[in-house]
Amino acid sequence: MKLDSGDFIRDLERWFKAYMAHIKGLSYSNNTIQLYNRAIEQFIEYSRGFQDEMTIKDVKGAYITGYLAYIDDIAKISGKKSLSGKGLSKSTKQTYLKAIRGFFIFISDNNDDLYTFERYLKNIRIADSSKKEEKMEYLTEEEVGRLLSTLEREKAKKDNYNIYRNALLIKLMLYAGLRISEALKMKIGDFEDIDDKTYRIRLEAKGGKEQFAYIGKNLIEDELEYFKKIAELKKNEPIMITRRGKLLNRQNAFKIVNRIYRQANIFKQGLHLLRHTLAMRLTKRGVDPIRIQKILRHSNINTTLIYARAEERDIIESLENF
Incomplete structure (x- = not known):
């Protein structure tokens, strides 16, 4: 069976189906199944937040421990706490880790590429829950300011298609919560006026279903004006193209955005930072989680509530250091 098709979530779902058939064939107990x-399923849900930056070959030990932290947060939010009140017990995490290990060992044993994950799995250990939790990474308000200032400085220095393209790419993720796969498909015709202040952005979701995101006109008016007037793009022409006229891919987008972070003296990485930042900014402003879920188009409200939990940890740390 082919290991990797280039679609992270689709590959996980394909292997998941094969693995469940495998353990049922081995007569695992119903409880274990x-x-x-x-x-x-929770591992795949966790992975949706990274689907635009990864392939299945990018799953390493640190990614799996990130998943364990994710399910721990889900347990805290849903009230499934251990007796200590600090999330999942060590034994429950070990059981989840055993399931994920079994899944990736099965993939290692059955893929046509002879690719193995076992070297990444063998050294993962569940630490005591008393150890400090890893913080969710996002941009602070100061870093957002530096990032936006860097984009404006670049635009002022040179009238260049790529500079305006990069600025729009970042703003669509930072202000509208687009995933990188969505932002890379944008055309001029996808931006619709719904009032004097707001664009509605038409998106194509999985299965061809139409979705919408929203962004303030004032946030991207310079960029759209450039593509309409200077670049003379037609409504059906893609915006995110290279100098050679090819579509910008997510690997190069990852490199471009990280380079712009460095120019802004931001020592963080990743496209997912921008969606995380939007979610945390909304959470800090007291926006209702249901609204945040709709803005980010999360399928599961528990994914949205992770940001509220992260905000709570920030508050607790602030009081501890007072």
């Missing part, structure tokens, strides 16, 4: 099913 249900637990493994739940663990891997």
Whole structure:
């Protein structure tokens, strides 16, 4: 079976289906099958936040420990706490880790590429829950300011298609919560006026279903004006193209955005930072989680509530250091 098609979530779902058929064929108990099913479903849900930056070959030990932190946060939000009140117990995490290990060992044993994950799995250990939790990474308000100032300085220095393209790419993720796969597909015709202040952005979701995101006109008016008037793009022409006229891919977008972070003296990486930043900015302003879920188009409200949990940890740390 082919390991990797280039679509991270589709590959995980394909292997998940094969793995569940495998353990059912081995007559695992119903309880074990249900637990493994739940663990891997949650792993896939966690992975949706990274689907535009990764392939299945990018799954390493640190990614799996990030998943364990994610399910711990989900447990805290949903009230499934251990007796200590600090999330999942060590034994429960070990059971989830066993399910994920089994899943990736199965992939290692059955892919046509002879690719193995076992070297990344063998050294993962569940630490005591008393150890400090890893913080969710996002841009601070100061870093957002530096990032936007860098974009404006670049635009002022040179009338260049790529500079305006990069600025729009970042703003669509930072202000509208677009995923990189969505931002890379943008055309002029996808921006619709709904009033004097707001654009509605038409998106194509999985299965061809139409979705919408929203952004203030004032935030991207310079960029859209450039593409309409200077670059003379037609409504059906893609915006995110290279100098050679090819579509910008997510690997190069990742490199471009990280380079712009460095120019802004931001020592963080990743396209996902921008969606995380929007979610945290909305959370800090007291926006209702249901609205944040709709803005980010999360399928599961628990994914949205992770940001509220992260905000709570920031508040607790601030009081501790007072």
